[in-house]
Amino acid sequence: MMKRLLAVWHARNLEFLRDRPTLLFTLLLPLGVVVGMGFIFGGPPRPLFTVGVLGPRIDAHANPFLHERYVGFVPVRDEAAGLRAVTHQRIDLLVDFRGAARYWVNTDSPKGYIVEKLLLAADPGARRLPVTGRAIAYVDWLFPGILAMNMMFSCLFGVGYVVLRYRKSGFLKRLHATPLTALEFLTAQVLSRLSLIVFVTVVLYAGIGAIIHFHSAGSIALLLLLAVIGSLSMIALGLTIAARFSSEELVGGLLNLLTWPMMLLSGVWFSIESAPRWVQRIAEIFPLTQLIDAARAVMLDGAGIRRILPNLIYLAATTVVFLAFGAWSFRWRVD
Amino acid sequence: MPESAPILEVQDLVKQYPSVTAVNGVSFAVPEGICFGLLGPNGAGKTTTIEIMEGILPPTAGAVRYRGEPMGARFREEAGILFQKTALQDFLTVRQSVALFRGLYERGLDVEEVLQLCALEKLAERDNRKLSGGQQQRLLLAIALVNDPRVLFLDEPTTGLDPQARRNFWELAESIKARRKTIILTTHYMEEAQLLCDEIAIMDRGRIIARGAPQQLLREHFSEVLLELPRQEFPEPARALPLKLIEASDRVEISTNDLDGTLRTLIEARVPLRNLRIRPANLEDLFLDLTGKELRA
Numbered sequence: 113m114m115k116r117l118l119a120v121w122h123a124r125n126l127e128f129l130r131d132r133p134t135l136l137f138t139l140l141l142p143l144g145v146v147v148g149m150g151f152i153f154g155g156p157p158r159p160l161f162t163v164g165v166l167g168p169r170i171d172a173h174a175n176p177f178l179h180e181r182y183v184g185f186v187p188v189r190d191e192a193a194g195l196r197a198v199t200h201q202r203i204d205l206l207v208d209f210r211g212a213a214r215y216w217v218n219t220d221s222p223k224g225y226i227v228e229k230l231l232l233a234a235d236p237g238a239r240r241l242p243v244t245g246r247a248i249a250y251v252d253w254l255f256p257g258i259l260a261m262n263m264m265f266s267c268l269f270g271v272g273y274v275v276l277r278y279r280k281s282g283f284l285k286r287l288h289a290t291p292l293t294a295l296e297f298l299t300a301q302v303l304s305r306l307s308l309i310v311f312v313t314v315v316l317y318a319g320i321g322a323i324i325h326f327h328s329a330g331s332i333a334l335l336l337l338l339a340v341i342g343s344l345s346m347i348a349l350g351l352t353i354a355a356r357f358s359s360e361e362l363v364g365g366l367l368n369l370l371t372w373p374m375m376l377l378s379g380v381w382f383s384i385e386s387a388p389r390w391v392q393r394i395a396e397i398f399p400l401t402q403l404i405d406a407a408r409a410v411m412l413d414g415a416g417i418r419r420i421l422p423n424l425i426y427l428a429a430t431t432v433v434f435l436a437f438g439a440w441s442f443r444w445r446v447d
Numbered sequence: 448m449p450e451s452a453p454i455l456e457v458q459d460l461v462k463q464y465p466s467v468t469a470v471n472g473v474s475f476a477v478p479e480g481i482c483f484g485l486l487g488p489n490g491a492g493k494t495t496t497i498e499i500m501e502g503i504l505p506p507t508a509g510a511v512r513y514r515g516e517p518m519g520a521r522f523r524e525e526a527g528i529l530f531q532k533t534a535l536q537d538f539l540t541v542r543q544s545v546a547l548f549r550g551l552y553e554r555g556l557d558v559e560e561v562l563q564l565c566a567l568e569k570l571a572e573r574d575n576r577k578l579s580g581g582q583q584q585r586l587l588l589a590i591a592l593v594n595d596p597r598v599l600f601l602d603e604p605t606t607g608l609d610p611q612a613r614r615n616f617w618e619l620a621e622s623i624k625a626r627r628k629t630i631i632l633t634t635h636y637m638e639e640a641q642l643l644c645d646e647i648a649i650m651d652r653g654r655i656i657a658r659g660a661p662q663q664l665l666r667e668h669f670s671e672v673l674l675e676l677p678r679q680e681f682p683e684p685a686r687a688l689p690l691k692l693i694e695a696s697d698r699v700e701i702s703t704n705d706l707d708g709t710l711r712t713l714i715e716a717r718v719p720l721r722n723l724r725i726r727p728a729n730l731e732d733l734f735l736d737l738t739g740k741e742l743r744a
Binding site: 278281282283285286287288289290291292444445 | 501502503520523524526528530532533534535536548551552553590594
């Protein structure tokens with residue numbers, strides 16, 4: 113038994129070691145993760161709470177609350193934007209220390225509840241002002257992110273592995289012997305996956321929405337348009353990964369390399385308002401960030417098409433770029 | 448052999464891989480309407496040559512012309528291809544698999560007509576993964592015929608099939624030939640080549656070593672008959688006899704114009720003749736004669 117086990121173990125090791133792209137990727141990925149985590153989470157301890165401070169800059173002497181440990185303070189120039197951030201729980205509290213201390217808190221936010229206690233302990237005279245409009249519960253804030261994340265996984269892994277299987281089985285080679293072009297094949301894959309994802313997302317939206325009693329503040333038709341364009345962009349992204357390679361391990365690794373940063377930095381679970389600016393800039397590149405931001409604007413604020421037009425244009429443009437790159441780099445057969 | 452303009456011209460084809468030259472300066476032309484066979488043992492370069500001709504592999508050097516033009520969209524519309532190995536999309540029935548490929552061409556045959564042509568009507572609703580080897584090959588042939596191709600490539604179409612399935616496939620190929628289609632066939636079954644091919648090219652180590660109509664090649668290389676004896680029954684001292692011997696893995700063959708004289712020589716040398724077989728030369732002998740190797744080696 114041991115002999116057979118060793119024979120299989122040895123053969124598998126040889127296969128892995130001779131698959132150079134996968135080997136390189138396997139070695140480089142952990143290194144990249146360590147460096148990336150170091151950049152993002154290195155330095156002093158991360159704050160537990162994020163508080164917006166109205167004004168162009170933060171004057172540390174303005175209030176004793178500003179000396180609290182584990183609270184991150186970010187300057188907020190515009191009161192309306194700050195209030196929207198409180199409503200959406202992107203920040204836990206908004207304070208104004210430019211005159212008599214006053215603050216705004218989302219009463220549905222657990223973190224807002226705790227950080228309010230800290231503020232009142234440091235400055236009992238601070239005055240709470242009402243948050244105008246509907247306060248957003250965390251689950252409401254989370255809902256668009258969860259839907260979008262589900263779409264992302266279905267888009268990237270759903271098409272990536274299918275194309276890989278087609279290539280390895282020789283089915284793509286057979287298609288190559290027909291008048292079918294790479295762009296036609298990829299577009300067909302995109303459209304096939306798109307209809308499935310949109311259907312599943314609509315079912316999830318209706319089902320989960322009914323359970324948590326969620327009602328979108330904005331247009332459902334606009335949400336549907338957003339789901340379509342967002343899915344197109346992420347399916348096309350998945351196809352660029354699967355366009356060339358023939359190794360499951362490499363493609364799986366690359367898809368993970370894409371999905372994990374998007375899941376952590378696109379604001380699915382928590383707002384990255386207090387993250388370094390450069391991290392926020394990177395997050396803005398991800399189609400998932402654009403999709404979630406626009407979905408939250410429609411679902412929570414009732415935003416119309418004009419407000420989310422930049423997101424829609426970005427997602428449509430990335431779809432075209434990813435598809436063009438995928439068609440250009442496409443391989444019909446195993447090299 | 449029908450006289451007509453070449454439908455395919457292969458010019459100085461070279462395919463170089465890092466450690467081997469798979470195709471080394473191959474040139475030939477295929478007239479329209481014939482069955483052209485590329486013969487050779489495994490590794491001779493015939494599949495590489497045919498895949499370059501199909502437009503699947505790019506050549507390192509040289510060119511292939513289809514109807515006088517460089518390979519292009521017209522070729523893809525008018526060519527039907529049956530690869531040595533092809534997987535189809537899972538969970539599709541036979542009819543759906545054929546219909547998928549029919550949808551990729553501007554013109555072609557009706558799906559039902561193709562199913563009938565390849566004797567697949569009764570299997571039309573069966574999952575394509577649940578077909579026997581012969582049925583699978585008939586389905587792949589149906590897919591190759593779905594665009595009513597002007598030229599049909601068959602790359603070792605009967606390898607791995609049982610004798611009955613192979614004969615069924617040959618009957619199908621004969622019926623396609625009768626429709627005046629040009630067929631490019633690679634095979635290492637000599638019976639297949641002799642039955643189907645109007646013209647053959649024999650390849651070895653990336654080169655064409657002989658080309659012509661099978662009977663013409665046999666006439667050129669053999670005026671003799673062959674006497675075949677099992678190798679283990681051929682005594683060592685008999686190798687010194689003044690005979691033209693051809694060594695094969697399991698037998699010894701003697702090529703001769705003087706059958707009576709050769710038989711007398713063998714009897715006098717006390718060579719056992721109870722398993723002797725006398726036959727005319729075939730393509731297998733031709734290949735052995737040209738390369739010193741057996742075709743299926």
